[in-house]
Amino acid sequence: MPDAAYYFPPVIRGVGEAARAAGIRIVLGTTNYDPREEIHQLARLDAGGADAIMLVTARPGVDDVTTWQAIAGIRTPVVLVERSADGAPTTLRVDSVRSDHGFGAELAVDHLAERGHRGVGLLLRETATAPWVADGHRRATRRHGMTDAPVVFAPSLRWGDGSTSDVLRGFLDDCLAAGIRAAVVLPDDLAVSLLGIAEGRRLRVPEDFAIVAYDDEIASFATVPLTAIAPPKLAVGRRALEACLARLEQGDLAPSQRIQLTPTLNVREST
Incomplete structure (x- = not known):
């Protein structure tokens, strides 16, 4: 491996x-x-x-x-x-x-749709899992007739490089501007980072913005324990x-x- x-x-x-x-x-x-x-x-x-x-x-x-x-x-x-x-x-x-993983992404979108969300953003790190998650997200959002939402790929982490944080801030900006109040995020650490940025802006999770993490490795340890898809x-x-x-x-x-x-x-x- x-x-x-x-x-x-x-x-x-x-x-x-x-x-x-x-x-x-x-x-x-x-x-x-x-x-x-x-x-x-x-x-x-x-x-x-x-x-x-x-x-x-x-x-x-x-x-x-x-x-x-x-x-x-x-x-x-x-x-x-x-x-x-x-x-x-x-x-x-x-x-x-x-x-x-496509089914896992559909599971996440269905869960958010049941809670009244009419659009769900998708934030992905470029991994082997990402294409399957993106396909599942696309199928589920179309099935629910959802509003188009941002789909963003974040770069792999590099020591001392702030580009990932910039991508997360831009993703949250784009979601809010489009009236999107929920996102599926792969993997967990990216979801935890997005949560931190949302909290830094005084957004309440989940009242103002809901997050579903994908992988469920560390999602439960976030400041707001994150709902997660567990392969x-x-x-x-x-x-x-x-x-x-x-x-x-x-x-x-x-x-x-x-x-x-x-x-x-x-x-x-x-x-």
């Missing part, structure tokens, strides 16, 4: 729990979002006798030739985790287990291990699996 610090620890726990129950040893490797290191580690694990590989790709989208060539170039079965197998060559047998990370890990077992037990006789698990909504004080 690209990173074992944020989001993925529950996935690792889910894998570990299922592996212990099955008497399987798990070896963890991280790539630091380096595609070259990913290719190297795939080859190393394959040569080292791994029975199966669970892979969270370094690239946000895996519909690229390099990724598929790397998977096709090894003998070991591969299960993609929190990534999609869409775009893989039809000759490549690869399974995938991921959260249905089923533990379950994703367990199901990924089970998909590996099915592939090992049945080989090519097992049909390829593309499993999507639905997130849940944890309602707190911000809505």
